[in-house]
Amino acid sequence: MRKPIIAGNWKMYKTFEEAIQFVEAVQDKLPSNDNVDAVICAPALFLPTLVQIASESELAIGAQTMHYENEGAFTGEISPAQLASVAVDYVILGHSERREYYNETDEAINKKVAAALSHNIVPIICCGETLQEREAGTTEQKVAGQITAALAGFAAQDVEHMVLAYEPIWAIGTGKTATAEDANQVCGAIRAVVEKLYDTATAQAVRIQYGGSVKPDNIEELLSKEHIDGALVGGASLQAESYLKLLEAAANA
Numbered sequence: 001m002r003k004p005i006i007a008g009n010w011k012m013y014k015t016f017e018e019a020i021q022f023v024e025a026v027q028d029k030l031p032s033n034d035n036v037d038a039v040i041c042a043p044a045l046f047l048p049t050l051v052q053i054a055s056e057s058e059l060a061i062g063a064q065t066m067h068y069e070n071e072g073a074f075t076g077e078i079s080p081a082q083l084a085s086v087a088v089d090y091v092i093l094g095h096s097e098r099r100e101y102y103n104e105t106d107e108a109i110n111k112k113v114a115a116a117l118s119h120n121i122v123p124i125i126c127c128g129e130t131l132q133e134r135e136a137g138t139t140e141q142k143v144a145g146q147i148t149a150a151l152a153g154f155a156a157q158d159v160e161h162m163v164l165a166y167e168p169i170w171a172i173g174t175g176k177t178a179t180a181e182d183a184n185q186v187c188g189a190i191r192a193v194v195e196k197l198y199d200t201a202t203a204q205a206v207r208i209q210y211g212g213s214v215k216p217d218n219i220e221e222l223l224s225k226e227h228i229d230g231a232l233v234g235g236a237s238l239q240a241e242s243y244l245k246l247l248e249a250a251a252n253a
């Protein structure tokens with residue numbers, strides 16, 4: 001049994017005050033983390049404060065990206081060592097927005113995964129196809145390539161603690177969700193890639209999230225599918241009420 005994991009990706013939303021209010025509003029209302037892992041990936045600026053506020057609760061705090069070097073002359077970047085120094089638990093890597101707007105490559109993502117693991121930060125590794133790729137029938141080929149590249153060089157015991165996230169680009173922020181069947185099929189294909197690269201036990205252990213217009217009214221159906229172990233959520237993670245609904249649905253899945 002894989003424990004569901006719901007990660008909010010706040011992207012570039014919320015002021016400092018709004019972020020604090022959110023964490024204060026949700027932290028006493030979280031379902032037990034025996035049943036679901038609750039994560040919020042916040043803007044980097046807010047991370048130390050949110051980690052501190054959430055430290056008494058079961059809410060884990062994550063970053064949305066990071067560099068792969070521990071330090072250096074990289075103006076504006078944030079390093080894995082810096083994230084670890086403020087006790088961040090998770091980091092999203094290879095989000096399609098980072099790939100598209102900031103030229104994040106498969107090679108850089110692979111280095112970032114290694115850097116995250118070396119600091120005991122759990123990487124949430126994203127993959128997903130464009131609408132053109134879906135229409136051309138190359139979805140599984142695309143995500144297999146992205147996942148294979150991200151995992152290059154890691155041992156099975158590293159991989160079983162990672163989180164993979166399938167986010168079709170055409171479903172992000174558009175209100176268009178992949179059908180639960182389609183999402184499950186691609187998540188199953190990703191699990192098959194892990195099985196081929198490693199073994200059945202690793203493939204069965206790794207958690208795979210779906211992301212792309214996940215909302216309280218579609219999460220139940222998505223999570224009822226065999227290969228979908230949680231969600232990576234943008235818009236619906238911004239309001240405490242809808243985030244808590246997603247967690248409840250996952251805890252009861």
Ligand SMILES: O=C(CO)COP(=O)(O)O
Binds near residue numbers: 171213
């Ligand atoms: O990109 C996403 C999460 O990383 C998905 O965003 P939405 O849930 O707003 O579609």
